[in-house]
Amino acid sequence: MRLLLRSYVFAAAASLGVLSPSAAQQRAPRTPATAGPVRGASVEGITQYTFPNGLRVLLFPDASRPQVTVNITYQVGSRHEGYGETGMAHLLEHMLFKGSPRHLNPKAELSDHGASANGTTWLDRTNYYETFPATEENIDWALDLEADRMIASFVRKSDLETEFSVVRNEFESGENSPFRILLERTIATAFLWHNYGNSTIGARSDIENVPIERLQAFYRKYYQPDNALLVVAGKFDATRMLAKIQQKFGRIPRPVRTGSNTLFATYTAEPTQDGERQVTLRRVGDTKNVMAVWHVPAGTHPDFAAVDVLAQVLGDDPSGRLYKALVETKLATSVGAFSFQLREPGVLAAYAEVPKDDDLEAARSAMLRAVERVADSGVGAEEVERAKAQLLKNIELNLTSSDQIGVELSEWEAQGDWRMLFVHRDRLKAVSPVDVSKVAKTYLIPSNSTVGLFFPTEKPVRAEMPPVPDVAAVVKDYKGNPALAAGEAFETTPANIESRTARTKLKGGMQLALLQKKTRGEAVNASLILHFGSLAGMQGQRTVSTLTAEMLLRGTATRTRQQVKDELNRLKARVSLGGSLGTARVTISTTRPNLPEVLTLVAEVLKTPAFPADELAQLVKENATALEGQQSEPTALASFAFQRLLSAYPDDDPRAAPTLQQAIDDVKAVTLEQVKAFHGRFYGADHAQLSVVGDFESAEITALAERLFGTWKSSSPYARITQEFKASTGQNIKIETPDKANALFLAGQTLPLREDDADYGNLVLADYMLGGGFLNSRLATRIREKEGISYGVGSRLQASASDSTGAFIAYAIYAPQNLAKLEAAFSEEMDRALNSGFTAEEVAKAKQGLLQQRQVERASDAGLAAALADDLYRGSTYLENGKLDTVISAATPDIVGRAMKKYVDPSKFVVVKAGDFAKTPTQAPQP
Numbered sequence: 001m002r003l004l005l006r007s008y009v010f011a012a013a014a015s016l017g018v019l020s021p022s023a024a025q026q027r028a029p030r031t032p033a034t035a036g037p038v039r040g041a042s043v044e045g046i047t048q049y050t051f052p053n054g055l056r057v058l059l060f061p062d063a064s065r066p067q068v069t070v071n072i073t074y075q076v077g078s079r080h081e082g083y084g085e086t087g088m089a090h091l092l093e094h095m096l097f098k099g100s101p102r103h104l105n106p107k108a109e110l111s112d113h114g115a116s117a118n119g120t121t122w123l124d125r126t127n128y129y130e131t132f133p134a135t136e137e138n139i140d141w142a143l144d145l146e147a148d149r150m151i152a153s154f155v156r157k158s159d160l161e162t163e164f165s166v167v168r169n170e171f172e173s174g175e176n177s178p179f180r181i182l183l184e185r186t187i188a189t190a191f192l193w194h195n196y197g198n199s200t201i202g203a204r205s206d207i208e209n210v211p212i213e214r215l216q217a218f219y220r221k222y223y224q225p226d227n228a229l230l231v232v233a234g235k236f237d238a239t240r241m242l243a244k245i246q247q248k249f250g251r252i253p254r255p256v257r258t259g260s261n262t263l264f265a266t267y268t269a270e271p272t273q274d275g276e277r278q279v280t281l282r283r284v285g286d287t288k289n290v291m292a293v294w295h296v297p298a299g300t301h302p303d304f305a306a307v308d309v310l311a312q313v314l315g316d317d318p319s320g321r322l323y324k325a326l327v328e329t330k331l332a333t334s335v336g337a338f339s340f341q342l343r344e345p346g347v348l349a350a351y352a353e354v355p356k357d358d359d360l361e362a363a364r365s366a367m368l369r370a371v372e373r374v375a376d377s378g379v380g381a382e383e384v385e386r387a388k389a390q391l392l393k394n395i396e397l398n399l400t401s402s403d404q405i406g407v408e409l410s411e412w413e414a415q416g417d418w419r420m421l422f423v424h425r426d427r428l429k430a431v432s433p434v435d436v437s438k439v440a441k442t443y444l445i446p447s448n449s450t451v452g453l454f455f456p457t458e459k460p461v462r463a464e465m466p467p468v469p470d471v472a473a474v475v476k477d478y479k480g481n482p483a484l485a486a487g488e489a490f491e492t493t494p495a496n497i498e499s500r501t502a503r504t505k506l507k508g509g510m511q512l513a514l515l516q517k518k519t520r521g522e523a524v525n526a527s528l529i530l531h532f533g534s535l536a537g538m539q540g541q542r543t544v545s546t547l548t549a550e551m552l553l554r555g556t557a558t559r560t561r562q563q564v565k566d567e568l569n570r571l572k573a574r575v576s577l578g579g580s581l582g583t584a585r586v587t588i589s590t591t592r593p594n595l596p597e598v599l600t601l602v603a604e605v606l607k608t609p610a611f612p613a614d615e616l617a618q619l620v621k622e623n624a625t626a627l628e629g630q631q632s633e634p635t636a637l638a639s640f641a642f643q644r645l646l647s648a649y650p651d652d653d654p655r656a657a658p659t660l661q662q663a664i665d666d667v668k669a670v671t672l673e674q675v676k677a678f679h680g681r682f683y684g685a686d687h688a689q690l691s692v693v694g695d696f697e698s699a700e701i702t703a704l705a706e707r708l709f710g711t712w713k714s715s716s717p718y719a720r721i722t723q724e725f726k727a728s729t730g731q732n733i734k735i736e737t738p739d740k741a742n743a744l745f746l747a748g749q750t751l752p753l754r755e756d757d758a759d760y761g762n763l764v765l766a767d768y769m770l771g772g773g774f775l776n777s778r779l780a781t782r783i784r785e786k787e788g789i790s791y792g793v794g795s796r797l798q799a800s801a802s803d804s805t806g807a808f809i810a811y812a813i814y815a816p817q818n819l820a821k822l823e824a825a826f827s828e829e830m831d832r833a834l835n836s837g838f839t840a841e842e843v844a845k846a847k848q849g850l851l852q853q854r855q856v857e858r859a860s861d862a863g864l865a866a867a868l869a870d871d872l873y874r875g876s877t878y879l880e881n882g883k884l885d886t887v888i889s890a891a892t893p894d895i896v897g898r899a900m901k902k903y904v905d906p907s908k909f910v911v912v913k914a915g916d917f918a919k920t921p922t923q924a925p926q927p
Contacts, residue, residue: 035250037242041475043422044399045483046409049242053254054226057245058409058418060233062402064487064520067859068234069406070142071129072150073413075229076222078200079123079266079343087202088210088218090121091160091167095215096128097775098159102148107780109145111773112845113138114852121200124343125414129407133855134235139244147248150228155219157212164207165788171201172741173791173813176633178285183349189279190293190347190450194270196340224255227263229413233406235489270295270345272464277450284739287333287629288354290364292371294448296348296439298468299341299415305427306435307443311339311348312387313379313436314371319386319562325370326352327618331363333625341424343415345465348443355625368449375444378437386562388428389569395425396572397589399484400521416471422480487695488518492858494882501868501878502698508710509686512702513868515693519861522592524694527865528602529873530584531689532682534719538582538654541678543666548678549579550619555610564605573598577605581654582721584683589862592695596704603708609679616672623667627660634737634914635813636660638744641735642912646750646807648726655723684714691868693861723805725752728910735914743915745812745822749908753799753806756880761887762899763797763808769838769846769896770829771795771810778829783812789822790814801874808904816915830906837897847888854885 037049037057049057081088096119097106110117110130115138117130128146132138174180184199191197201207230249232241257263273295296307314321315337318328326332332352340346350371354363398404405421412421448463490496501515538545553575554561568575573590575598586606590598630636640660649656658666688709692701728749737743753760771779771794783793790812799806814822838846857863858881871878 036246041419041478043419043478043480045486046405046418047238048418051225051246051250053250053252054224055249055252056229057242058229058231059238059241060231060402060406061236061238062233062486062520063235063489064518065402065859066134066235066490066492067131067403067856068134068139068142068232068236069129069131069403070139070146071127071231071233071407071410072146073125073127073229073231073410074222075124075227075414076126077122077124077414078198078202079195080222081195081198081202084206085210085214085218086198086206087167087200088206088215089126090200090202091164091207091210092155092215092219093119093121093126093128094163094167095155095159095219096149096153098156098163099154100148100152102152103145105776106145106149107774107776107785108845109141111776111849113141114849114854114856115142115774116853116856117774120410122411122414123196123200123340125410127407127410131234131403131856133852133859138852139236139241143244143248146230147252150223150225150249151220151252153219153223155212155216160210160212160215162786162788164210166784166791167201167207168204169742169789169813169815170791171204171207172815174201175741176635178281178283178287179289179351179353181283182281182289182291183351185279185281186291186293186349186450187347189277190273190295191270194268194344195266196270196342196344196346221261221263225249225252226254226257229409229418231406231409233402266344270465273448276446279450284632285629286356286631287625288356288358288360288363289351290354290360290367291349291351292368293347293349293450294443294445295345295463295465296339296443297466298344299346299424300343300420300469300471300474301466302427302469303439303442303466304339304341305424306431306439307339307348308341308391308424308428309384309387309431310374310379310436310440310444311337312390313383314350314374316387316390319383319565321370321374322350322352322367325366326363328614329366330621331358331366333621335367341411341415344468353625353629355621356628371444372446374437375440378440379433381433384431384433384436386566386569388431389566391428392425393569393572393574395421395428396521397523397574400519400523400591402520417475419475419478419480420471423474423478484521485518487520490517492855492864494858494878494885497858497864497881498878503872504702506706506710508713510688510690510705510709511872512705513689513691513872514696514698514701515691515864515868516696516698517694519694522695523861524590524592524595524692524696525862525865526586526588526595526599526690526692527862527869528586528588528690529688529869530606530683530685531582531687531720531873532584532684532714532718533582533716533721535654535721537682537716538721539652540654542581542654542658543663544670544674544678545581545583546579547616547619547623547667547670548675549577549584551611551616551675552577552584552605552609554615554619555612556604557608557610558604561612561615564601567601568598571598571601575602587862587866595692595696596700599701599704599708606683607712611672611676611679613672616670616675620667620670624664627664627667631660632737632740634735634740634742634744637735637737638746638912638914641733641914642746642748642910645731645733645910645912646728646748648728649724655721681716682714684712685709686713687718689869689872691865691872693865693868720802723800723803725803725805726750727752728908730907730909732911733913734917735912736916736918737914738916738919740916741815743814743816743819743913743917745814745819745826745911745913746809747811747826747909747911748807748809749905749910751799751806751808751903752804753903754804755799755801755884757799757804758887759899759902760799761884762891762896763903764884765843765846765850765888765891766833766838766896766900767795767797767808768850769842770833773846773849778833779810779812779826782829783822783825787821787825789818789825801870816917816919819913819915819917827906830904834900834904834906837900838893840893843891843893843896847891850888851885
């Protein structure tokens with residue numbers, strides 16, 4: 001979960017049972033209000049300040065995006081939990097969304113301010129963040145929320161009694177994944193004593209039985225200014241921001257760190273492993289998995305940059321050692337490797353997924369042999385450079401987004417200092433093949449792994465873990481690179497977006513929408529959509545259309561799949577390409593200097609694919625295995641059944657939703673000849689849209705698009721594939737999924753609704769109040785907050801821009817034995833919304849939150865590029881986006897209520913429930 005709140009009115013806090021007199025006595029005298037922060041390190045546009053109460057603050061001004069991210073990180077995670085306390089840090093994270101004296105309902109406030117928010121817990125830290133439109137009022141609110149939550153959250157027993165079942169439901173949802181549980185078991189076997197061997201979510205018994213007093217004591221000890229780092233990133237004035245932080249947080253005293261309130265450094269060290277270990281998991285499932293982990297140094301150790309590269313060399317797709325050893329030889333359908341970069345020594349993991357009927361032992365042996373060959377023979381320069389390019393590209397692109405870095409700094413702070421982000425980046429640049437070979441030889445040895453058996457050895461070879469570095473010494477006097485280009489202050493109103501967007505049409509038919517602006521780090525995002533074919537032309541082509549698009553990045557006439565990937569890394573570009581019936585969509589994220597070359601490469605990928613036979617065979621096997629792996633999963637079975645009941649097209653219609661088995665059969669039936677023929681028959685740019693948003697030269701990109709796509713036309717006639725409204729009829733089905741601890745509930749109906757209908761905006765607002773927002777909707781408040789039945793519950797409204805085919809859908813995950821309670825609560829809330837409507841206060845707050853949420857969405861250049869491309873296809877402008885805001889602003893309780901009654905009818909709901917209902921009888925709802 002994720003969450004926020006706070007207050008410094010100690011009398012009020014004590015009266016609410018948050019602070020006992022003994023806890024208050026442990027606090028130092030108040031810091032004088034006049035005392036200000038001390039400026040510290042400044043690296044690449046990020047500056048640290050330290051306040052007298054110990055709070056450290058990072059300011060990251062970025063005027064190019066009209067939003068602000070506030071992120072506070074506490075140096076406490078599951079590593080700090082004691083016996084009987086597993087999961088306590090995560091449980092406390094949930095509890096901090098339950099309110100404080102100044103912020104009684106933070107979830108409602110987050111929705112009211114349109115915030116994108118969360119709280120997360122990991123091994124070394126807990127953080128809470130929110131991103132919202134950059135207004136003074138929103139900034140004041142967010143800082144006050146976090147300050148109040150820091151020491152005055154209620155953490156009440158009554159809240160724990162409902163929230164622990166929500167966390168238990170989250171625990172149960174993870175229990176459905178054999179891969180996840182295998183990872184937990186493997187890591188638990190690797191760590192005999194260190195808390196890194198415990199899952200962050202904790203033991204079920206601890207979640208259910210933790211005394212509220214222990215949770216409150218844990219909170220009072222760790223949630224203090226001297227144990228926190230506050231990051232503020234986005235559009236703000238630094239001087240005013242420091243003053244606001246002083247006002248909100250400066251009044252919180254620094255605690256006295258003596259006796260039980262002392263923050264001791266964790267000192268449990270995992271002993272050097274002295275032999276192979278093995279763990280076996282037996283559960284219901286549809287694919288086999290094999291996994292191995294090796295102990296590696298702390299994330300701040302100089303060796304770790306080479307460990308990071310080593311994981312990439314092993315797990316990359318398709319150049320990685322594991323891919324070549326297992327996937328290309330058809331011993332596995334997917335493989336990977338990753339490392340946990342932590343405060344103390346962590347692990348490097350490798351894994352492989354194997355079809356149910358294939359030989360798991362053969363895959364295990366091949367995986368370990370591939371790892372041993374790296375340790376024995378080392379790695380090549382080309383492998384290392386490729387891995388470094390991939391890792392460095394991701395860091396450099398993330399640095400162009402202040403909101404991403406504002407949250408990501410939590411991970412680096414957890415290792416000891418936020419500047420490790422830049423230190424690690426610089427270390428990656430310096431990694432050589434010798435470095436990678438050295439760490440492979442040092443750590444990837446049999447006696448340091450969790451896979452295998454014990455064998456008596458006369459002279460054991462062991463991997464000694466080096467001590468955790470002195471992070472202060474590592475980052476002392478570190479300066480970093482010059483800060484990235486700042487970008488312009490850009491107002492994301494529909495009117496301004498429309499006024500800055502230039503549209504044109506190429507001779508061949510392609511449409512362009514170009515929004516040129518200065519961005520941080522010269523970032524630029526683009527969206528390219530190809531529309532082709534007709535309903536008749538797509539007959540029997542549903543899966544072929546999808547796989548054709550997925551094949552395009554797997555090689556061209558002049559480049560292999562690996563060469564395409566290497567070129568994208570060199571150009572610091574993220575490119576994704578996917579397809580659906582009659583459509584292929586490309587998304588691009590890169591920087592100004594590289595955009596022309598990236599577009600040229602994308603054109604090569606689209607126009608001259610190689611379609612290697614071995615790549616298609618692998619793609620088919622990957623997709624089939626992934627689908628087969630869902631045959632016992634409640635989420636997949638319910639979702640496939642639900643979509644099929646809502647769509648109601650005959651099976652021979654390309655628009656029909658398949659069954660899960662049909663989807664598997666369709667994938668397996670696709671041939672290379674079909675893919676090649678589909679591309680040759682349908683692909684072209686004469687009905688395409690290209691939108692570009694960010695730092696680029698419009699005239700240059702227009703001319704380039706003309707050269708690349710101007711004469712590229714489809715050989716088949718085009719006609720838009722329409723969607724037909726088919727009224728749903730009430731149905732209620734139950735699907736048994738044995739041995740699955742979590743269940744899925746889906747309910748909804750089709751609606752004759754288009755986005756330009758008069759009632760669309762009113763229904764959007766109704767859905768926001770019923771099942772949207774930040775865990776503050778009617779459904780979430782009743783089913784999650786009040787009754788603690790579900791970790792994830794909500795609803796969503798769907799509508800087409802072109803056809804009157806919409807849908808209202810509600811969902812919930814839950815324990816199977818709670819089905820009756822869930823259905824009763826859901827029915828009661830639907831009846832209340834339809835019969836009693838919404839209050840004026842609800843509507844006013846929902847309008848405020850929804851409109852601000854839409855402001856945040858418009859601040860995403862990638863999302864804006866996609867929207868502009870879709871507008872081109874529809875023949876509309878971005879002003880339509882503003883019209884929806886106008887409808888929402890004008891909504892009243894009566895108008896919203898009438899719209900709900902006009903469209904939503906629970907008697908027509910399709911209801912699908914999947915879970916292990918036979919094993920645990922459902923409980924009747926309590927009177």
